[in-house]
Amino acid sequence: MNSGPSTSMSASSSEGLNSSSGGEVALKKGPWTSAEDKVLAAYVERYGEGNWNAVRKKTGLLRCGKSCRLRWTNHLRPNLKKGSFTPEEERMIVELHSQLGNKWARMAAQLPGRTDNEIKNFWNTRIKRRLRDGLPLHPCSQKPRQTTPLFLPQQSPFVKNQLSLPHYHTAIPLFQGPFQSGFHNANHLFDQTQSSILLQDTSPLPIPPPRHKRYCDSAAFPISVGPASSTDHPSVLPPHGILLDTPLNFNLSSLQMEVGSLPSPSWFSVVNPELPSSQSQFPGILRTVESCSGGFLYSDPGVFEDVTGEAHAWANMTHNNFPDTHSPSGMNQAATDLVNPSGTIIAYDASPTPGINPSQEDPMKQPDIFAPEVNGAVADGGDNFGLDLNDMASLFTGSTMAELGILPWDNMPEIY
DNA sequence: AAGAAGTGCAACCGCGTATAT
DNA sequence: CATATACGCGGTTGCACTTCT
Structure with a gap:
């Protein structure tokens, strides 16, 4: 190894160095210096x-x-909150812990600017204190609280860890797919001030398609959601804030979806390619976005394959099990590949084929993705893609909220 | 004032999982 | 398929600082 602390970029000293046999350069341990941070x-x-x-x-x-990763994620990365937890944050931690247990990272995903380590430390000290004082660990645990499963209906046979979260006043978007029923006016479900989403449907879910990548493996849905226009970089997302008429970013890494609960494009409509915000947000794929009249666009072939594979399976299941679900013909829409020469960007135009009975369409034209009312989606080279919830809302038709037992936002049960 | 005990926090470690080769 | 590597998570440790006696 030829590198060493020979430049101003390196801040290692002999202190804390781990010597190792074999002549390898010893690595430093212990607290980081500001010089190391700069490097x-x-x-x-x-x-x-x-x-x-x-x-x-x-x-x-x-x-x-x-050590580098830890230092970056816990101390150096942008938008980290410093200082004590606010009462609201403490409340969320308590509630999340009652639901999730010691899933610090998952909890951190719902507390913007906070790290898992921070939450873990807070909780452990809290436990010590409360145990010492003879107080319950969950001060609000005496009060039974209605909980809502994330994204998937209850009793889903393939949910490994059934999770539920309370109805937070702060924005924790909860999704459940419209399987048998829809909503008369789904716009009611999107609260512009509380920025939360709750869809509820307890109908059984069909068996999901297999998963492939780790971003589908986790158990809870979303949480890092925010207006696309409020950030310069898709990976830096505000934690909350769903605004109608605003394209949104979802970070697939933080979606943490359970088996088969990938936000199938059959439910998710997306960024309008004409919107300047989406164009400016993904400058690298602007040209392709412009060239496609609608559909889906992923800049990562691996992500694309997974998403389309699952979406297709979902589409078939949804159609076969719930033929009354909105627009079953959508799954038979023709899909047109729009693959750019580099092969790294793929777009699917899943717009309906006018005048064609879907069941009579050329099998060769069967779509690879079920995207009935979807206008378009964009993704950057990583895990991010954009959505437009306005279109999403338009997907839900049929039953009224009351019939489905949906609570209006101003009638949600409180945490405390 | 000084040592002991308590507290908070940064960092490390082991392990599991995903991905690459 | 097997192995190596990278990454992320949760548990634990060590230390600096504060409070207590």
Whole structure:
């Protein structure tokens, strides 16, 4: 190893160095210095997050990749909140812990600017204190609370860990798919001030398609959602805030969806390609967006395959099990590939074929994706894609909210 | 004032999972 | 398919600081 603390970028000293046999350069442990922080920040600015083991090679910083990742995520990354938890944050932590247990990372995903480590430390000290004081760990646990499963109907046979979350006043968007029933006016479900979504349907769910990638593996849905226009970079999302008429970003990494609960495009309508905000947000795929009249667009072939594969399976299941579900013909719409020469960007035009009975369409034209009313979706090179909830709302037709037992926003049960 | 005990927090470690080769 | 590597999560530790006696 030739790198070492020979430049101003490296801040290692002999203190805390781990010596190892075999002549390898020892790595430093212990607290980070401001100089080391600068080196790491400079690395991330230049190369981006990830590939943490490369930090040492590229900067000479004598820290292991793990240590770099931890330092970045817990202390250096932008938008981190410093200071004590607010009462509202504490309330959320208590409630989330009652639902999730020691799932610190999942809890952190719902507390913007907070890290899992921070929450974990807070909770552990809280436990000690409360145990010492003889107080219950969940001060509000005496009050039974209506909970709502995330995204999937209750009793879904394939849900490994049935999760539920309370109806927070703060925005935790909850999704459930419209399987048998829809909503007379789904716009009622999208609260513009509370920025939460709750759809409820307890009908059984068909068996989902297999999953492939880890971003489908987790158990809870969303949480990192926000107006696309409020951020310059898709990966830096405000935690809350669904605004109608506003394209949204979802970060697939934080979607944490359970088996088969990928937000099938059959339910998700998306960024209008004409919207300047979506164009400016994904400048790298602007040209392709412009060239496609609608459909889906993923810049990562792996993500695309997964999403389309699951969406297709979902479409068939939905159609077969719930023929009354809106627009079953949608799954038979022709899909047109729009693949750019580089092969890294793929767009599907899933708009209906006018005048064609879907069941009579050329099998070769069967879509690879079920996207009835979808106008378009965009994704960057990573895990982000955009949505327009206005179109999403238009997908739900049929039953009224009252028939489905949906509570209006101003009549939600409170946490406390 | 000084040592002990308590507290908060940063960082490390082990392990499981996803991905690459 | 097997192995290596990277990453992320949760548990634990160590230390600096504060409070108590």
